Amino acid sequence: MITYLKGLITEKNPTFAVVEANGVGYKVMISLQTYTAIQNLAEGKLFTTHIVREDAELLYGFFEDRERSLFNLLIGVSGVGPSTAILALSAMTVSELESAIIQGNESIVKSIKGIGAKTAGRIILEIRDKISKTEEGHSEISMSSKNTLKEEALTALISLGFVRSVSEKAIQKSMSEAGNDQSLEMLIKSALKYL
CATH class of the missing domain: 1.10.150.20 (5' to 3' exonuclease, C-terminal subdomain)
Structure with missing residues (x-):
């Protein structure tokens, strides 16, 4: 079973993405949530579920393991x-x-x-x-959009393979410089500059 794919995201579409890993392009069916998360990424990691049917083999990919x-x-x-x-x-x-x-x-x-x-x-x-x-393994859903934004950005960076402590510092620097009114995508992009 294929647990995740990590590599270049060569094609993005609201319903599927193509991830190139070691020279092989995998077509992965995705949700709109995942599409939004990978929309501006050139490479990344998708957690996958491999489904084998009588007439097809399909990969479903997700930006977050959750x-x-x-x-x-x-x-x-x-x-x-x-x-x-x-x-x-x-x-x-x-x-x-x-x-x-x-x-x-x-x-x-x-x-x-x-x-x-x-x-x-x-x-x-x-x-x-x-x-x-x-x-129980996840933190409670926070009512504060600031904390939710920070947590989502942290999850995204960890999913990309960065260390949690370093990612937290990068997000904190980004939030202190750009403020709390930035979108998730902008926060992730600016945090990546510090990694």
Whole structure:
């Protein structure tokens, strides 16, 4: 199984990316969240799930391991295939979707294209506890956009292979120079200058 791909991102599209690793180009299906994260990157790392079907072999890629974990939980639910799981992860952030599932908010879950009331109920029933357990390893969702922005940028830099402590310092320098009103993309770009 292919756990991740690291290399040049030679093609980017809202539904897929091509990652060149050791001279081989891998077409990887992605969510809009991942597309937004890799949009301005020339190279990077995508965590992957390899799905083998009778008629095809598909790679699904994610900028964050947390997004991949939620994707794998979703496709484990009867009635939710990889395409529906990618649509769900494109429709909202991982935190928003996890929050809706943990709170049992069926209306939010069934608002995703391809998910009806029965499937939404199954998703909540089957993976709520699993998400709660994995959430223990993650920090609580912060109400402060400053902290969320900082955490997302840190996750992105760690995903790119940089050391956590060095990344934190680079983000702090970037935030002190440019202020807190910058976008995630701008914060990551400016932090990369210090690495």
